[in-house]
Amino acid sequence: MSVPKGFRDIEPDVARVRYKVIDELRRNYELFGFNPLETPAIEYWETLSGKYGEEAESKLIWRFVDPFSNREYALRYDLTVPLARYVASHPELPLPFKRYQIGLVWRHEEPQRMRYREFMQADADIVGSPYVEADAEVVNVTLKGLWSVGLSDAYVRINHRKLIYHVFEKELQIDNPLPILRIVDKLDKIGPSGVESELLRVGMNESTVRRIMELIQIRGRWGEAEEQLRKVVSQGGVEVINELAELFSLITSSDRSSMFDLSMVRGLDYYTGPIFEFNVESTVAPSVGGGGRYDGLIGLLSKKMDLPATGASIGVDRVVDILVREKQAVNAYREVKVYVIYLKQELYKHAWEIAMFLRNKGIRAEIDLMRRSEAKQRKNALSSGATHLLFVGEKEIATSMYTLYEVSSGQRITAGLEDIAKHVQSA
């Protein structure tokens, strides 16, 4: 028996890290004043149709006909479009509406390293504000979230759809810039010379290619990028550059945490303004998050209104993969756990009571459920990650004094249960 391609079981050590990441991200979203909103895993096909772009729509969305109703459904492809659907049908919402959601999404892709058909996204959105404050808040909450789960080297790359439009369509007179942008987007992978030769290969003339190469080198810290942009970009682009300047001024600054990158494009159709992509420096990993402004999307889903919106998602499973594979996080999350060991089978009920006593004090406690020998209990306790062993034998029961063994140091103390609980709690 196996699970479908691209799906997987997440085993205890990894699942524990995953839950920790979720807890931490939740706390972080709440810290910024975002509200949870849960939307269903399944939407009507027509809700998702026409929102993402041709490729996603034709190949990447899980889509099926329910045999009972004969209606077409789809598994959600991201958390953004369902949010837009919700907002579109709730005109009474006070604005701005700030929400977060952490949940699974499904994409019909070929699985690969850190790429799955079912994965978890943590999404933050702000609906109603057309201002850069909203974009900056989304970027800040996402960056801080990534840092707080242990990816202290996470940073964001920022670009602007209107700037891309201005530069490539208006200035360079490229009718359909998408294929060109796809090539440009590979800059990090294949380098400048690779981009140049590919551009020439698809038939662009040399002077345009030279111009593009010049432009896409504009990336890095905003201060320097801004200077160059103002030199190179014509009059019509000034407004966008001003907007970006204001956006960057609001983003949690740290030397390397944010940069401008004119070569960064992003695939989803619904983006209209600033776009973001989150990466980590230290490891070879695909992006751990992405987002941007999508001012037209809610209008697509409502006949009566349109609202500006912006948001960003974290790829929770990619974060977990990086933590587990590259940063050895599995053992970092071990907490105190007392394993209560009964020395004779017939004493198990006493041990049982003691385990409950500890749990009622908020102390993690475990007890053998297989009526095993003391030696086996001890062995299992150690391999289960217990930090303390508590022995329950006839002598202990008679005197109400118990021996607590601390695994890491090998030290033992003998004391009453209340004292043992206090000792463990302070550990």
Added chain:
RNA sequence: GCCGCCGUAGCUCAGCUGGAAGAGCGCCGGACUGUGGAUCCGGAGGUCCCGGGUUCAAAUCCCGGCGGCGGCCCCA
């Protein structure tokens, strides 16, 4: 969707010049009869990915699927 490598026990793999399915670890039990992450002993567990072909005989050779891992495309 495309290209490459791989597919034998829960895991890591050996066996593959075709000739009765193996090891280590893990798991379960026992011994050492109260605090040894030790040692020793025993046990369970496999349609050798699936289907077809070649052959007296296929885990082993051939073909096709499926799946995993890397990469392309794309993305979180």
